Amino acid sequence: MKDKLKIMVLDDEPIVCKRLKPALEKLGYEVDTFIQSVEAMHQIHQTPYDIVITDLKMKEIDGMRFLEEVKKQYPQTEVIVITGFATMETAKQSFRKGVFDFIAKPFKLGEIQEVVARAAAKIKGATA
């Protein structure tokens, strides 16, 4: 397992980051988490990620802009959107921007692990 997939998690609710990191690490991914979108944006300009998991409603840079930026820089990066019911409609629009999948909060750890696994399979399939 040398070539681990790199995942970025961006959500301004710290609990989301704190819980997702170990849950994904245990599945063999390398995980960086951010609670500030500005920092995450800075990071994304430095380092490519295989998978980006982002909230939509955030202070400063909102998730929709963030994912546009990610997709512009790295079209092959898979973006997974996590969001509350209130922004579900917006989330659906995000599909047009090439989002891999979106998940409504509250969600089960198992659900996001499953979506990430599908994204990982797609990435591996593409590079194989």
Add this chain to the structure above:
Amino acid sequence: MSYSSSSFPPLPNSLRQEKMFEYLHNLWNRIKRPKPGLEAFPEIFERFQEMLQNHQLVMELIADLGEKSGGEYIFDRKYLADTVEEMHTLLLHMVQGLNLITGNRHLELHSALNHIFVPLEAELRGRLSLSGEMPLIVSLTEAPLDRPELTGGKANNLAVIIQNLQLPVPSGFVITTRAYRLFLEYNQLEERIHAWLESWAAGEQDERQTSRQIQYSLLAGVVPQEAATEIKRQAGKGRAYWAIRSSAYGEDGELTFAGLHESLLNVPPRGVIQAYKKVLASLYSPEALVYRQKMGMLGEEAAMAVLAQEIVPSRVSGVVHTLDISGEESDCVVVYASWGLGRTVVEGRGLVDRFLVERDYPHHLRRQEIAPKLTLVRPQSGGGEEVAEVPPEEREAATLSEGQVYQLVRMALKLERYFKRPQEVEWAVDQNGQCLILQSRGLIFPKAATPPKQDICESCALYPVLVRDVGVVAHAGVGAGVVAQVASDADMDRFPEGAVLVTKYTAPWLARIVPRAAAIIAERGSAAGHLATIAREFRVPTLVGVEGATELLPEGMKVTVDTKNRVIYGGRVNELLHYELVQSLAFEDAPEFRLLRRLLSRVAPLHLIDPTAPDFSPQGCRSVHDVIRFIHEKAVEELMDLPGLVKRFKGVRVFTLVSDVPLGLKILDLGGGIDPEVSGSRLYPEQIRSAPMKALWEGLSGPGVWSTEPIPVDFKGMMSSLSKTWAETPGAATVSGFNLAVLTETYMNLHLRLGYHFNLVDARIDPDPQRNHIYFRFVGGVTDLTRRSRRAQLLANILSQYHFKVDTKGDLVVAKVLHLPREDLEHRLRLLGRLIGFTRQLDIQLRSDEDIPEFMEAFFEQNAPAREDTPA
């Protein structure tokens, strides 16, 4: 209710035109409304059905919240706020519905709703923490467990250890942060302290001057009467001396103020108030000020709770580390011990004994290092402490027996299992040799002792996976131990501390061993059930719905259960256990989860059990669950008043069940409960379509159940039955009320007055198990209360064998079972049918407590097929 009695009150002159219009409009509506007697019955039933549905929806929301507290979900505050709002709306509808069918007889429910929802909404806004509802002083045995901002970290931990983990801890009480606020307010100190801090921050004064000013004013302050009286009362209990310590919020948590705040030991009762002020003042010592500035916390309000703990004149005391901070023996728990009071070990005042015990079951003592111990600390008469010499014969002796070491290790590992972090536990052994926990906090270990971050995924891949991606998570976490399968009371007594409980059903009677389990695996059951709730309370990783678990995981096998990832490994996966302890978040302590638990405590508990008790009233409703329980009871009561219904409403169709079983049962169908072809008023059992009713009837009318033979009545039972009024005797059933079943295709509410007994069965069988329930209530009887209670006990015993959660109160039995699939519920309803027949006149035959097992056997023998899925 009748419009004819309403007269026209004079219109006030001041009423403006639009008001007048509104008034007339309302009046017209009142006149227009048909006579209640003409109201169509189906509408009332529609209301009733709607209430049933809303009842169901609220129960689902409660279950949802409960499930979320298990850690399997990621949620935010918005979810909590939305759920509470939805509940509120549903309850308002239910209250309106009930008032509609009862002619506004329950309007006080509106204020009951306010009593529950106003604080709930305040919790959501985070405004309740220090309100008047919270105590100034509270004993550790009564302190609320989810309010560390009130009692401080240290005291909160101790309250959890006492109340939840039930480990022995010296008694104590907390002077809460609310008392601190009151103290500041009373002495008008808040603004002054703020001003001094500001001038220090601005560089106008140094920290020594600032500290001196603040400390002086705190020490000179007066503790307000209401707090002082209560402190004196608590401190005056017994003849104890006290340890007075800080319990600041955040202390012992993520930030450590260890050693910065003062602790005063061996304080006599009359000195407690002065000691309290000294500890408060230590919040503003120069060192504490600098530390808080460094941590960027100066701007935040410092609020101090103070813990008073009874001093144990200990023979031996010390500390347990659940992980070896030197990193040399990473698979061991380390016990440090010395003679006398704890200072010797805590402050590193000399050589101490060291015991190394394996973390893994059965916890072998690997090594003991007995040090020469020259001095000890002991309480000084009249207060304070002194250092004395250790008597020569004890200098080289081991301070602890192997049994005591083992006991301390077990307690420490239990603390670690609960707090999900390596623990540093202060303990004492009293003069009688009893081990007591004094404190427990997260163990902070030097960076060097943290092993290099290994790849957790790769490490886990080396272990065999026994189960993957199966089951439903009731509580998320990781636990390891030997498998102990439990199917009976005897198994429970043998259950080893820290074992993995494997069971077929999540039977409520298993609750007793939950605190001892490292993890729980069940083949059946739901994440919303009673046992799951208990597991969450004790933070035990729990996976339900693991088909075949009892065969896959044989007794005595060593396993590691990771319910966060739904994996069960063979063997002890030390890397994973270590990773969880050190690297992963203990979600249970996250603010969102605390908030959720606080909400749940106002939503989920059911306090109204006995509908005949005086507090079965809107005023007695203390939770959301209570309110819906009350509404359901009253709504059904309304339907039960059949003569009233027939008189009041048009078009009531009541059927009479025709059968060999002489019940005189009337049936009301709310839709789909009976064959639509039925004409006339007679109904045959085969025309019943309601799933719960069909199953119950199968049991009730089964061969041998409805024995019509006269039952021998002994003299005492006879006298008692003779002294009852005629209305309560069997023949009078049709006079005092109907036997009635209210049915739909999936629902049944059955009231049966059988001779001396009153049975109520409320059940739903839906394709979705999450909606299913059976609620059974049994009360009354002809004999004296002792015999009735005995019968209640018998029923409770039998029902709990079938995984019902049973409450008894005198002769009242309330039993519930939830969320089982259709066939399991049908099986239990058939059982209830037979049980109702079996116990019909049992109280007369049950002569002594010793008869209970015999009757249980008799019942189980007669119902042999029922045993197939009882715990063998």
